[in-house]
Amino acid sequence: GQNIDQPTEMTATEGAIVQINCTYQTSGFNGLFWYQQHAGEAPTFLSYNVLDGLEEKGRFSSFLSRSKGYSYLLLKELQMKDSASYLCAVTDSNYQLIWGAGTKLIIKP
Amino acid sequence: GAVVSQHPSWVICKSGTSVKIECRSLDFQATTMFWYRQFPKQSLMLMATSNEGSKATYEQGVEKDKFLINHASLTLSTLTVTSAHPEDSSFYICSARSGGRMEEQFFGPGTRLTVL
Numbered sequence: 001g002q003n004i005d006q007p008t009e010m011t012a013t014e015g016a017i018v019q020i021n022c023t024y025q026t027s028g029f030n031g032l033f034w035y036q037q038h039a040g041e042a043p044t045f046l047s048y049n050v051l052d053g054l055e056e057k058g059r060f061s062s063f064l065s066r067s068k069g070y071s072y073l074l075l076k077e078l079q080m081k082d083s084a085s086y087l088c089a090v091t092d093s094n095y096q097l098i099w100g101a102g103t104k105l106i107i108k109p
Numbered sequence: 110g111a112v113v114s115q116h117p118s119w120v121i122c123k124s125g126t127s128v129k130i131e132c133r134s135l136d137f138q139a140t141t142m143f144w145y146r147q148f149p150k151q152s153l154m155l156m157a158t159s160n161e162g163s164k165a166t167y168e169q170g171v172e173k174d175k176f177l178i179n180h181a182s183l184t185l186s187t188l189t190v191t192s193a194h195p196e197d198s199s200f201y202i203c204s205a206r207s208g209g210r211m212e213e214q215f216f217g218p219g220t221r222l223t224v225l
Contacts, residue, residue, distance in 0.1 A: 033213065040200075040219075040221075041218065042202045042216040042217060042218050042219040043153070043202075043216050045213045045214075045215070048213055087152060096158075097155070099153045100152060101151070102152050
């Protein structure tokens, strides 16, 4: 079956760095997405990786290793507004998006 | 660019009534639109994929006669929840993808449905 695993919840301190991991097992691979979702709102796009390596975009970076079925989202200089759920999603061989359950990130002052 | 709107943003209805939710791509043509449902503290669950001008493809376990999807134009898809029941109360989110791009889906703001 298809499966995406990410931690349920993480806590970090304002100003610090946090890494949210995602491992996946899917039938085929056509890219991995990270989305941010605040409570009661729809997801917003953060990053897309289809090749191995690190993609940096401001305070957020995303890494992919296709051979390991692994990705992480790195958030630097954490701000209170970064408190949200972070969803990992993989596009399979049929270009269907398979969603992880999300990681709830709690930022403490 | 790449804005998707949804209407209404929230709705409360009585059990047994039908509710229509609209999803519009405002500044691009969406050949494919997706409808998701999200229950509290759970991830997104894909309900159906709709391509303009053709019948929607429903995920396993989603009743197509209960959740009617119409994608009549490249900028509009509608989801009608027929004979809604309290267990249909959820956060319904649509997303849109323009043709030829395998990258990001653009999400609407969601519609919160409460069935009394």
